[in-house]
Amino acid sequence: MFNIMACSGGKIASRWVGKREAGGCDDGTAKRRCQMSSAIAAKNATVVDAKSDRLLRNFAVLAYFHQRFPAARTPGTKELRSSKSMDTDQQFRVAVLAVIVLATTIALYHRIRAAGGSPPVSRKREGRLIGIPLRLAGLVLWLGTVAYLIAPSLVQSASIPIPIGVRWLGLAISILGLVLMQWTLTSLGKNLTDTVETRQDATLITNGPYRWVRHPYYVAAALLILATTLMSTNLIIGLSGLLVLTLLAIRTPQEEQILEQRFGRAYEDYQAKTGRFLPKL
CATH class of the missing domain: 1.10.287 (Helix Hairpins)
Structure with a gap:
C-alpha cells in the first residue's frame, strides 16, 4: 500500500x-x-x-x-480461550491434588492411631465376593486420579463437559467432605477398621455425626468422590468411584449384622433412632 x-x-x-x-x-x-x-x-x-x-x-x-x-504473535480469540481453559484446568488439578493429599493424610493418621497396640483385624467375614471387587475398584479410582494429576492426556478421552460453576461447586463439596471425614474419624477413634469386622475392644459410637447417621464415613467418601469427579470432569474417576460406593452400600447390611451381634439390644435401639446414610426424619 x-x-x-x-x-x-x-x-x-x-x-x-x-x-x-x-x-x-x-x-x-x-x-x-x-x-x-x-x-x-x-x-x-x-x-x-x-x-x-x-x-x-x-x-x-x-x-x-x-x-x-x-x-x-499476538494471540487471537481462540488462542486466548485455549490459554484461559488451560489455566482453569491447572487450577482444578491443584485443587484435586490438595483434596487427595488432605484426605489421605487424615485417613492414614487415624488408621495408624487406631491400629496402634491392637491386633490386626481379619477380613474373612467380609468375603472375597465383595472384598476383591471393592479393592480393585478402589485401585482404579486411585490410578485414574493420579493419571489426571500427572498425565492428564492419558485420560483426556474420558473427559465430560461440566459447566465451570458446577466444577467450583465441587470444590465446596470437597471441603464439606473433608470436614465430615475428620469429624467422623475423630469420633470413631480406635474403632476404625477397613473391613466389616470390629476390634476386640470396640465400643458403640453414638456421638459426633453418629448421632444422626450410622455410616457418616461412607457419606464423607461419597462427597469426596462426587467433588473430585466434578472438578476433574473425568468419567474414569466418576464411574470407578460410583462402583466403590455401590459395593460399600452392598456391604453395609453385613457390617450392621456384625454390630448387632456384638452390641445386641443397644445397637438395635441405635438403629431405630438413626438413618443409615441420611438422618432419619
Whole structure:
C-alpha cells in the first residue's frame, strides 16, 4: 500500500515537473523559478520513494520475525480461550491434588492411631465376593486420579463437559467432605477398621455425626468422590468411584449384622433412632 502511494506521488511529481518544463522557462526570472520548482518536485519525489523503501524494509523485517517466531504473535480469540481453559484446568488439578493429599493424610493418621497396640483385624467375614471387587475398584479410582494429576492426556478421552460453576461447586463439596471425614474419624477413634469386622475392644459410637447417621464415613467418601469427579470432569474417576460406593452400600447390611451381634439390644435401639446414610426424619 505504501509503495503504491509512493509511486503515485512520484508520478504526480514527475508530471508536475513535466508540465512546468513544457510551460516554458524563457525569461530569466521565470526560468529560475521554473528550475527551482522542478528541483523541489524532484527532491520531494525522491524523499517519497526513500520513505516508501524504508517502510517496505520494515514490513519485511516484521514479516520475517512473525514467520520465524510464531510464539511472539499476538494471540487471537481462540488462542486466548485455549490459554484461559488451560489455566482453569491447572487450577482444578491443584485443587484435586490438595483434596487427595488432605484426605489421605487424615485417613492414614487415624488408621495408624487406631491400629496402634491392637491386633490386626481379619477380613474373612467380609468375603472375597465383595472384598476383591471393592479393592480393585478402589485401585482404579486411585490410578485414574493420579493419571489426571500427572498425565492428564492419558485420560483426556474420558473427559465430560461440566459447566465451570458446577466444577467450583465441587470444590465446596470437597471441603464439606473433608470436614465430615475428620469429624467422623475423630469420633470413631480406635474403632476404625477397613473391613466389616470390629476390634476386640470396640465400643458403640453414638456421638459426633453418629448421632444422626450410622455410616457418616461412607457419606464423607461419597462427597469426596462426587467433588473430585466434578472438578476433574473425568468419567474414569466418576464411574470407578460410583462402583466403590455401590459395593460399600452392598456391604453395609453385613457390617450392621456384625454390630448387632456384638452390641445386641443397644445397637438395635441405635438403629431405630438413626438413618443409615441420611438422618432419619
